[in-house]
Amino acid sequence: MGVLMEVRDLVTRFYTQEGTVYAVNGVSYDLQEGETLGIVGESGSGKSVHALSIMGLIPQPPGKIESGSVMFQGRDLLKLSRDQMRLVRGAEIAMIFQDPMTSLNPVLKIGTQLTEGLKLHLGMTQSQAENRAAELLDMVGIPDARKRLDAYPHQFSGGMRQRVMIAIGLSCNPKLLIADEPTTALDVTIQAQIIELIKQLKEELGMAIIWITHDLGVVAGIADTLQVMYGGMILERGPIKAVMHNPHNAYTLGLMNSLPRLDEDGNRRLQQIEGSPPDMRIEPVGDPFAPRNPYATERCFKERPPLRQVEGSAEGHLVAAWYDLPAVLKAEAAQNG
C-alpha cells in the first residue's frame, strides 16, 4: 500500500479581536491508503482545525493557513482553487461532523441531499441517482430506504441522521473519510452501531479514515495508528498498540492513567493531570505540555522537541519529548522502592 496523503508543516492561525489564536502549529504526518488514523487530544488542541485546513473549509478571515502542504494523489490541496477543492470534497475526500443537524440541510429532503453529489461528481441521471441513493440508505441500515428518501432530516433520530451523513459521505466512493467526533453526541448503544457500520463499510470499500475523538476507547477499537495532539502539535503517534501499551510522551501516559476502565473495579485513585490546557492565544515556545508535565526538563520550556522514532519500539512510533519517559519512570520507581 502506498501513501495516500502527506501533510507537511501545517500551520493555521486565527486573527481575532482578542488576538491571534495559534490553532495548528506545524503538523506533519503521512497517511497510508486504507489506513485508519485515530486522532485524540484535549479540547482546543487543533484537531478539527487541522482537518478543516486539509478540506479547505477554514473561514478566511479570520483564519489563515500560514504555511505547509497537503499532498493528496500528486496535488497540493492547499494550492487548489475553490472550485477544484469543491470537486475534491465529496468525491475524493468526505467529511462527517459531530452534529449531523448542522451539516444536513433542514429544508431539503434526505433523497435530494443524497442525489446532489451523485449527479455532480458521478454524472448520474436523476433516476440512476435515486436508485443509488436508496441503495446507500439501505447499506447504512435505514429500513424502508426508498420511502425514506422523501423524509426531512428532523423526521430522523440523531443516530439515523448520522447514518445519512455517512451515506452521503461515502456516496462517491471517497479515498479518504474524515470523521470529526461523529459519535460524540450519540448514546453509547448508538455509537456502537455507527462504529460497527463504519468498520463494515471500510471492509467493503477500503477507504482510509481519519477519526477524530476525545475517547481513547473508541480509537482502541478502530484505529491502526494513534496520533496524540496537544497545543496544536503532535506529541506522539504510531501503531496503536505501541502507543497505548508503551507511551513515551508524558501527556499520553497521563491521559491513559487518568481514565477509569469498564473492566477494572473502582478502588484505584485516578491519577490526575495537574493544571489546565494551554491558552491558544499565546504563541507556543517549547513543548506545549511542559507546564503540566512533572517530568519536564529546562529544555522543554525553551525549545520545541521534534518528532523522533522511539528506539526499540515499532517502526513509525514517533514521540516529541526532550525527556526519556521510560528512564524517568524507572528512576522514580527505584526511588520509591
Place this chain on the structure above:
Amino acid sequence: MDSVVGSKVMQQQEQTQNEDREVILSVRGLKKHFPITAGIVIQRQVGAVKAVDGVDFDVYKGETLGLVGESGCGKSTTGRTILQLYRPTAGSVVFEGKELTTMRGNELRQMRRRMQIIFQDPFASLNPRMTVGNIVSEPLLVHNVMSKNERKEYVSHLLEKVGLNPFYINRYPHEFSGGQRQRIGIARALALNPSFIVADEPISALDVSIQAQVVNLLEDLQQELNLTYLFIAHDLSMVRHICDRVAVMYLGKVVEIGPTNLVYDNPLHPYTQALLSAVPVPDPEVEEKRRRIILTGDVPSPANPPQGCNFSTRCPVSFDLCYQEPDPPLIEAEPGHFVACHRVL
C-alpha cells in the same frame, strides 16, 4: 439466565438485607409527567411525556448511587424531582425521615439546605455578572446565615477546600477554565453544609485530563464531609469507578439496580448487558476480543411508550410475555441486586 437466586418483592428484601445501613433517601413510585399541549388560543392537554414513570430506590448514607441510561431516559428529571425542583406527578420522596412531596414554603426551604445539586455545564450554571465570592456566598445570603465578615472568611475556606486560590474571590466566571468553574459550582453546593448532593453529569463537559481532577475532589469531599451522592452520568466506566451502587434507567423506569461490581460483572437485564457491551475500553488488545450486543432501532418516545415491557421493541431476547404483560416489576435476583425482566422472573 439461571444465575437467579430467588425472587422476592423489593421492599421486603431491602429491609432484611440492609438493616445495618442508614437510609438517607427513599424514593417510591416516583412519577413526573410533563403535559403536551396543543391549540393556539386555548391550550389543551393532548398527552404527556412520561419522563419519570414509577421509580423506586433507596440511597444509603455516605454512599454514591450512580444513575445511568441513555439520553432522555429521565435521569435529570429524577434528580430534580427528588430535590422538589420539579413537583412530582405521583409518588413519595422521604429524605432524612421527612416526606418532601407534601412540604411547602419555609419548611421545604429549610430542607433544601441539606440537599444540593451540581450541574453539567459549568459555563451556563454560573451567573456571569457575579464574582466568585458572591456566587459561592449566595446560598448563605438567601438563607440568611452568618454575618458579612464571617461569610467572607467562610467562602475563602470553601474555595480552598475545592482547590481554588481564595485570592480569586473577586474574579468573574469567564476568567476561569471549565474545571475551575466546576470547582466553583461545587463550592457553592457545599456552602450550606448539605448531606446529600445530586451531581448531574458534573464532568461531562470537561476535558478528559480535567475529569480526574474533579472526580478525585468529589471523592475527597465525600470522605471528609460524609456526603451522599446521586451521581448522574453517561460515562459507564467513570460510574464504575466512583459509585458504590448503580441504577440503570430506561424510558422513565429503573430496570436494574445493585452494587456496582455485581451489576457490571453480572448484568442481568438485556438492556444493561447491551449498554455495558457498547462501552469501549482504551486497550486495543481488549477491544479486539470484545463481543458487542448491537441493539437495533431507537429508543421509543416517552410520550408514547410501548404496550408491553418498555424495552420489548429493542430487546434481543424478548418473547410473547414481554409484549402482552405490563412492564415487569423489580425483583431481587441476588442479594441487593434487583432486575425488572420477564426473562429473569
